[in-house]
Amino acid sequence: xxxxxxxxxxDTLLFSNVFIACCAVAQGGMTYILLSLPVDYVVLAIxxxxxxxxxxxxxxxxxxxxxxxxxxxxxxxxxxxxRSLWVWTGVAxxxxxxxxxxxxxxxxxxxxxxxxxxxxxxLPIVRVAGKGRRAGLRQITGxxxxxxxxxxVMSSVLLPVAEAYHDTLTIVWPHVWELMAWVxxxxxxxxxxxxxxxxxxxxxxxxxxxxxxxxxxxxxxxSTILLAxxxxxxxxxxxxLDVRLALIVASGLCLSFILVPxxxxxxxxYFLFLDGTMLIxxxxxxxxx
Numbered sequence: 001x002x003x004x005x006x007x008x009x010x011d012t013l014l015f016s017n018v019f020i021a022c023c024a025v026a027q028g029g030m031t032y033i034l035l036s037l038p039v040d041y042v043v044l045a046i047x048x049x050x051x052x053x054x055x056x057x058x059x060x061x062x063x064x065x066x067x068x069x070x071x072x073x074x075x076x077x078x079x080x081x082x083r084s085l086w087v088w089t090g091v092a093x094x095x096x097x098x099x100x101x102x103x104x105x106x107x108x109x110x111x112x113x114x115x116x117x118x119x120x121x122x123l124p125i126v127r128v129a130g131k132g133r134r135a136g137l138r139q140i141t142g143x144x145x146x147x148x149x150x151x152x153v154m155s156s157v158l159l160p161v162a163e164a165y166h167d168t169l170t171i172v173w174p175h176v177w178e179l180m181a182w183v184x185x186x187x188x189x190x191x192x193x194x195x196x197x198x199x200x201x202x203x204x205x206x207x208x209x210x211x212x213x214x215x216x217x218x219x220x221x222x223s224t225i226l227l228a229x230x231x232x233x234x235x236x237x238x239x240x241l242d243v244r245l246a247l248i249v250a251s252g253l254c255l256s257f258i259l260v261p262x263x264x265x266x267x268x269x270y271f272l273f274l275d276g277t278m279l280i281x282x283x284x285x286x287x288x289x
Contacts, residue, residue, distance in 0.1 A: 014271040015077040016085065017055035021092075023275055024051035026282035027156035027183065033282075033289050034243070035175055037164045042099055046111065047155055049096035054118035056089040061122045073267050104166035107159060114154050121147065144209050145195065149188040153180045178237060182230055186251065186281070189226040190274050192219050193258055197270060220258065227255045246288035250281035 013019050025048045032039045059078050064070055067079035078085065100111050157180050165171050195209040196216050211219040234247045254277040257269075 010268065010272070011073070011077050014268070015074045016081070016088065017052050017059070019271065020055055020275055021048045021052040023278040024048060024152075024156060026279045027152070028160050030282040030285050031157050031160045031179060033285050034179055034239070035161065035164075035172065037160070037169055037171075040160065040163055040167075042102055043107075043160050043163050046096050046099045046103075047159070049092040049099070050111070050115065050118075050155070053089050053092040053096060054115070056085050056092075057119065058122045060085060060089075074271070103163055106166060107163045110154065110159055110162055114151060114159070117147075117151055117154075121151075145188050145191050148191050149184040152187040153184050157183055178233075182234065182247070185226045185230040185233075186254070186278075189223045189230070190254060190258070190277060192223040192226075193274060194270055195219065223258055224255065227251050227258075240288075242288040243285060246284035247281065250277060250284045253277060253280060 025044050028044050028047045029039065031037075060082060063079065064075065067075050070076050096111075100108050103111065157176065161171060161176050192210060196211045196219055210222065214222075231248045231251045234244050234251070237244060239247075254274070257273050257277065
C-alpha cells in the first residue's frame with residue numbers, strides 16, 4: 001500500500017488529468033522526433049492545456065446522480081474537488097486559446113475543430129432511442145473507440161504537422177500518414193481495456209461500446225490484433241532500426257500490461273500504467289534518436 005501522502009499525490013496527478021495532459025505533450029513530442037521537425041513548444045503547450053481542459057470538462061459533464069457513492073475512486077475524487085477542477089479547466093482553456101492565437105489560421109481552425117469534437121463527445125446532442133433523453137456522440141453504436149483515436153491523431157500528429165507545414169518546413173507526407181495510422185492503432189488498442197472495465201456501467205446506460213457489442217474476450221483479441229499489427233507495420237517501415245525497436249518495445253510493453261497485468265486491475269492500472277504507455281513510447285523514441 002502507498003503511504004497516504006504518496007497516494008494523495010498520485011490521485012491528484014491522475015484524476016485531475018494532469019498526467020494524461022503530459023501524455024498528450026509526449027505524443028506531440030514524438031511526432032516532432034519521428035518526422036525530424038524542430039520542436040514547437042507553443043504547440044506542445046497548447047496540446048497539454050487543451051487536453052487538460054477537455055478531459056476535465058468531459059468528466060464533470062458526465063456527473064452521475066450520486067458521485068459520492070460511485071465504486072470508482074476517480075469519480076469520488078473528481079466531485080470532491082469539482083470547484084478546483086472548474087478553475088483549472090478555465091485556466092487551461094484560456095491559456096490554450098491565447099497560445100492558439102499565435103498559430104497560423106489553418107492550425108487555429110484545426111484546434112477549434114478538435115475542441116468542438118471533444119465537447120460533442122459528452123454534450124447531450126444525440127437523442128437516445130427509447131430512452132427519452134439526449135446524450136453525447138459517444139452514444140452512437142461502436143463510435144467511441146474510433147472517435148477517441150481520431151481526436152488523438154488530430155491533436156498529436158496533425159496539429160504539429162499543420163503548423164510546421166505553414167512554417168514552410170519540409171514535410172515527408174508518407175511518414176505523416178504512417179504515423180497517423182500508428183497513433184490511431186495504439187490509442188484505440190489501449191482504450192479497449194477502459195471499455196472492458198466499464199462494460200456493466202455502459203450496458204446500464206445503453207452505451208454500445210465494442211466490449212458491450214461483442215464481449216470482453218473478443219474485445220481483448222481486437223486490442224491484441226491492433227497492437228500486433230502496429231508492431232509489424234513499424235518493423236517493416238524505413239525508420240532506423242533503433243527507432244523501430246523502441247516503438248516495438250513500447251507497444252510490446254503495452255500488450256503485456258493488457259494481457260498479463262503485473263498488478264490488480266484497479267484505477268491506477270488504467271490511468272497510470274495503460275495511459276502511461278504513451279509517455280513510455282515517447283521516452284523510448286527519444287532515447288533511440
